[in-house]
Amino acid sequence: MKEFDYRRADGVSGALALHGAAPEARFLGGGTNLVDLMKTGIERPSLLVDIRELPLDGIEATGDGGLRIGATATNSDTAAHPEVRRRYPALAQALLAGASGQLRNMATVGGNLLQRTRCGYFSDATGPCNKRVPGSGCPAIEGEHHNHAILGASAHCVATHPSDMAVALAAFDAVVAYETADGPDEMPLADLYPPVGDTPHVETALPAGALITSVTLPPAPVAAASRYRKVRERASFAFAIGSVAAALEVRDGTVHDVRLAFGAVAPRPWRAQTAEKALAGGPATAEAFAAAADAELAAAEPLPDNEYKVPLMRDLAVSVLTELAEEAGA
């Protein structure tokens, strides 16, 4: 590991000043991804600005009926929070489906959004990777890619975003608040992860040196009937090979409101807007859910070893939506 300086931030502006004064500074939240990547030399910061003691760990209702989650709230505290579980159960389930109890206690909401892909070629500092060394190539396309992207990837990178939490946040139109030396600002989560194109090393649309301060969920009555389901290669403590966050409100057999997002299939949490549009105002039946999932997955461009994800995601979406519809009718 490269040597580095370490400072505890005193307030958000203090954190930004420390970060701005050093080349290659990184904010340190739980460190579950950053410290791991520092050990392998993939991250080589000159300074860590520890933000764990900043007063950014609150979880509170907003005036309009939404929820604001502080950036340094741990995954554990967020998943256990009664209002998260009551208003956005799929978010609690997504958080609980991620990592292990120990890691959830350490990991923060802001850090979760900014975690790096677990693509094996990205993690191997000795080989090429366009995300790590721009222009060096993407060995995954010809190599090991059974758990890589089928949507939104490019000829330059087929890595997936590994977060479970972000999939539920995407389904619920989360807004990411951040601060820079110029002051506070915000952007929809949908804009946080830019298209991969030929710049897979550009992983977020945040301005340089920005510190995420909170994530806000707008009010969404439909989210009270929501679910996160994750498929993985062992029963627990593994990254997804496919996941779905879904919410459904049915009135008189008709889809009144629906939210659908896919995980582990794209470089970002994938909001399935094509499927949502196909379902809106139509029948809440398994046939309609399948047709909508097919419409979404028509854009899929699988590689030889991840074609299985297309039917997997279709079946996952249909089963979760069907369950929600049956429960709504019960």
Added chain:
Amino acid sequence: MSPATSSTITLTVNGEKHTLAVDHRTTLLDALRERLGLTGSKKGCDQGQCGACTVLVDGRRTVSCLQLAVGAEGREVTTIEGVADGDRLHPVQQAFLDLDGYQCGYCTPGQICSAVAVIEEHAAGWPSVATGDVRPEAGAPELTAEEIRERMSGNLCRCGAYVSIVQAVARAADARTPGTEAEGATA
């Protein structure tokens, strides 16, 4: 301030304060084992995947291999050496002994620290992914074998002592006396 690559810190471990100079790269695990002689916490994978290094930080279970020592200053660290009450074993330790919750023993300190926290997390009403309905109105889940397996999934045992580990955690949870919550495990 000029950049520094080491700091003098005070770590509070099992109630005792230790002042030491650490290179910032030092993990809490290495500080415990190499600097403080507390070798109960084990280094397995050193990348947060096996749980052998699990300790409690402010009452929360944590993998000490991904926690920088310098970042642990000001927090209460409890290791396997500190979970017993003097000569009286912690109920989790006693249950592991009584039910053979181990074979080679390498993962056991991490398993026990993790289980101590699992029992407190469950007592605080935390759901898990095995819980199904996570809404508060659904009530607290029972600590079934399925729940224990899910909650303990961050601790691997290469000997495969899982059957006995699950039984030991269940027995210790049953024996838990009210009013002994670990700090921090309240939601």
